[in-house]
Amino acid sequence: MIVIYLFCGFLLGWSLGANDAANVFGTAVGTRMISFRKAAFICSFFIVLGAVLGGSGTTETLNSLGQITNIRAAALAVFIAALTVFGMTWLRQPVSTSQAIVGSIIGWNLAMQLPLKSEPVIKIFSTWIICPLLSALITIIIYLAARKFIFSRPVNLFKRDAYIRMALLVAGAFGAYSLGANNIANVMGVFVNSVKFEDIKVLNVTISSLHQLYFLGGLSIAAGVFSFSKRVMMTVGKNIFHLLPEHAFIVVFSQSVVLFLFSSSRLSDMMISIGLPPFPLVPVSSTQAVIGAVLGIGLMKSVASLKFRILGEIALSWVLTPLVSLCLTFVTLKIFGF
């Protein structure tokens, strides 16, 4: 039975792979610098790695929003989030898995008539606004630095192409790792309190229940990347602003940095140790990060070339996603008598 419940999580993982994970390599594949197959392989490998090695930080924040202890309710919440993401993906809208799952968890809280803690809600909601803005800001800084120190140097056209390809691969791998670390909580976070596997020992290394969950979740994301992400990959890079390969690298790198900032426990501890306020460990949307980064490039290159109508549609889908997911979860839980 657990497998069936977990399957709902895998469905969300698959949706995440098909949608959010595509953002990491979307611009590189969209500009035809990296083949889809190569991108999908590297993306999948590093997502699983990030999920297993660095996925615990953001899970804590998500659980503070609402701990779903009933596995059936967890499966239902995650299934509805997956359905919302799948629906939006089908409509070719770059949707956020984080928003969908947060909407579902809040819907569960409301259906269970549990009090909603304001601190995690504010923390999560504020990152939805901060994330694209921060991504745009980082992009602008990297763009200006790259223009001054890298792009101004004379490099042979073919050599430049090879360097950019390599840079895209490295930035994409970093982005995929950060995505796995940041977003695995969306896929498997709700099951942490309700699903317990036995520890597995391999060569003196103990693989805990949490890591097994994250590994399975990572595989489901990888399946989404391979099976359905190609279509969405083309949307992000091309529809808002025409990206050159150089810009694609900046977009991928900025997005990776943003995802890393919001998911690294070590960085958070380091910032606290030197007396700086840490970045909240929140599952942010890679879609929002990539849109923010593309917007940053657009602002630097030509504001007139930005397609504001599409940006408006994307912003609307960001408002609709948590609302749809919240309402659907609330209604479904009521129907099933929770």
Place this chain on the structure above:
Amino acid sequence: MFKQTKVLIKQMDEYLDAVSQSGILFNLAINEFLKNEYERFNVHLLSLTEAEHQADKLKRKIENDLYVHSLIPEYRGDVMRLLERLDEIIDTAKEVVVNFDIERPVIMNDMTEMFSGLADIACKAVDSTVSAARMYFNHPSQIRDHLHKIYFYEKEADHLSDNLKRKIFNHPTLELSHKMHLRYFVARTDLLADTAESAADMLSVYSIKLSV
């Protein structure tokens, strides 16, 4: 990835060398023809034919590599068009020299200097075009240093060819058919500079596209 890049850079350099050589061989062949040194003219014609074959082979290899390895996707179309235009330069050079060999136009002594000057200036236009193309691949910001030279040489070639045509048609003893025959060779020789100019126009636009 980097090995493929090295191979491609080498091929492109060799291709540009072949274009440059075709301009030099064109100039040498015309000058030998004007001096009635047909044996040396034939040697240059053979070298030109070989340079054209070599350039064709390299062009095909470069185009194939660009597509197969999906290299420079954003600029691939531009590079392909540039290669086509540079190929036209070699083809034009060879065609003119071959026609000199086949038709053996009788050039009057008082016209040889102007013919030689025209071939010389067309060769300089080709040479500057190759330099500009090298800049496109290596230092796009410095491409303008070469473009203005191409435009200057093309204008000079037009000026020279107009004067030569006037001289031909004002000649008191030549038959009209002879005059028309000579005019054809003046126009074809001038065409080399025109082709160089159209490559320069392309390079001018492409270099703007390259500036990030």
